[in-house]
Amino acid sequence: MDYLFLINWGKEHALTVVAVVITLVFFYHYVIERDKAVKLSKKYRNSIFEVQSRIFLNATQYLISGNKDLAIKEFLNAVDLNRETIETYFALGGLFRSNGEIEKAISIHRSLIARDNISESTRLQALKELAMDFDKGGFVDKAVETYKDVLKINRDQQDVIFSLCRIYEDIGDWDQAYNYRIMLSKVGQENQSETISHILVEKAKSLFEQGQFKACAEELEDAFRFAPSVSAKILRLKIFLVQGKMEDAKGLLLELLKEHPMYATFIFVSLEGFNQKLPLRDEYFQRLGQLKEYFLGLVDLDLMESPSIILSRIRLLKDQKRNGDAFELLDVWMKNHGDSDVLKVEYIKILIEVGKTDEALHHTKSLLNNLHSSLSRHYCSQCGFNSDEIFWRCPQCHNWETIQFRWKV
Numbered sequence: 001m002d003y004l005f006l007i008n009w010g011k012e013h014a015l016t017v018v019a020v021v022i023t024l025v026f027f028y029h030y031v032i033e034r035d036k037a038v039k040l041s042k043k044y045r046n047s048i049f050e051v052q053s054r055i056f057l058n059a060t061q062y063l064i065s066g067n068k069d070l071a072i073k074e075f076l077n078a079v080d081l082n083r084e085t086i087e088t089y090f091a092l093g094g095l096f097r098s099n100g101e102i103e104k105a106i107s108i109h110r111s112l113i114a115r116d117n118i119s120e121s122t123r124l125q126a127l128k129e130l131a132m133d134f135d136k137g138g139f140v141d142k143a144v145e146t147y148k149d150v151l152k153i154n155r156d157q158q159d160v161i162f163s164l165c166r167i168y169e170d171i172g173d174w175d176q177a178y179n180y181r182i183m184l185s186k187v188g189q190e191n192q193s194e195t196i197s198h199i200l201v202e203k204a205k206s207l208f209e210q211g212q213f214k215a216c217a218e219e220l221e222d223a224f225r226f227a228p229s230v231s232a233k234i235l236r237l238k239i240f241l242v243q244g245k246m247e248d249a250k251g252l253l254l255e256l257l258k259e260h261p262m263y264a265t266f267i268f269v270s271l272e273g274f275n276q277k278l279p280l281r282d283e284y285f286q287r288l289g290q291l292k293e294y295f296l297g298l299v300d301l302d303l304m305e306s307p308s309i310i311l312s313r314i315r316l317l318k319d320q321k322r323n324g325d326a327f328e329l330l331d332v333w334m335k336n337h338g339d340s341d342v343l344k345v346e347y348i349k350i351l352i353e354v355g356k357t358d359e360a361l362h363h364t365k366s367l368l369n370n371l372h373s374s375l376s377r378h379y380c381s382q383c384g385f386n387s388d389e390i391f392w393r394c395p396q397c398h399n400w401e402t403i404q405f406r407w408k409v
């Protein structure tokens with residue numbers, strides 16, 4: 001009997017209960033938000049709350065006065081948003097997101113998607129915004145899923161495809177990164193060959209790491225079909241060393257150095273990277289030794305103008321405990337150029353090694369006088385990101401091969 005009574009009462013008063021609860025929840029938030037909303041534009045926030053509060057207040061009033069029909073009509077009004085109100089919702093959602101209040105942005109966009117009386121283009125826009133909320137909030141799986149949902153409705157969405165490219169590159173899923181770059185190259189105007197080449201090189205690198213040299217070489221050939229990037233050439237150099245193709249390796253090294261002398265230090269650092277557990281390890285390092293000897297013996301005046309080439313030679317000579325040779329090489333260079341602080345640091349170290357402490361002190365003083373800004377070794381030419389690590393893809397602006405060596409500090 002009690003249950004039946006409750007159910008009937010519930011049916012009779014459902015609208016009242018819902019209206020009162022919504023109104024209470026709404027006013028609770030309104031009071032809380034009013035004081036908290038410092039950074040977020042008050043104009044947008046208030047206009048939404050005004051609209052909502054008017055509707056809910058009216059509806060509640062009608063219910064209290066027993067006018068059910070008008071109450072229902074008022075609730076329908078709340079759902080029947082005009083174009084302007086929807087724009088305000090989008091603006092508010094975007095503001096919440098840029099303000100870092102991701103959960104609020106998500107709930108606004110979710111509520112828009114759930115409405116059944118909006119146009120398909122509005123729903124698509126809301127879905128896209130929702131994906132961006134997840135993306136910004138670091139919910140990678142949900143972001144990917146939602147971006148893909150957007151593409152299911154409309155594939156011609158360059159910014160969405162680009163976001164998927166960025167995510168897959170971030171997490172190093174090179175198969176998917178490749179697929180979406182290809183998609184982007186079909187939809188967009190911009191040529192994606194360079195980036196696709198980089199992605200295939202990354203894929204090839206992971207095969208190399210696993211000792212699958214043959215598969216790596218094949219993937220690398222694909223990369224060259226799109227564009228001959230520096231990282232592709234360095235990996236090819238490593239493959240040549242594995243295969244024992246020394247003449248090819250020497251030719252390619254010379255070609256690389258002539259094209260990009262500033263990458264000389266990266267090239268040798270990259271060549272040193274060879275997993276201890278891989279097969280052919282001893283052969284690899286023995287051949288690398290031959291390649292280094294070839295590099296140290298190169299007589300090429302153009303190449304010797306590059307501080308990166310000099311620095312690479314100095315490091316190789318020091319590795320071989322040939323401090324005297326290193327000193328002679330750098331001494332000549334410093335007297336003719338001398339404007340690179342990075343090389344000056346090397347110079348001071350070598351002066352100490354060979355016992356010329358007075359000179360070392362003199363150069364240390366002049367170096368310290370010039371030292372004021374960042375000491376990171378590399379930076380991004382696009383966005384200025386600083387790092388001591390080598391990065392082929394800038395972690396900040398996501399551009400490829402923008403790395404620069406900092407010669408002057």
Ligand SMILES: [Zn+2]
Nearest residue numbers: 380383394397
């Ligand atoms: Zn950058």
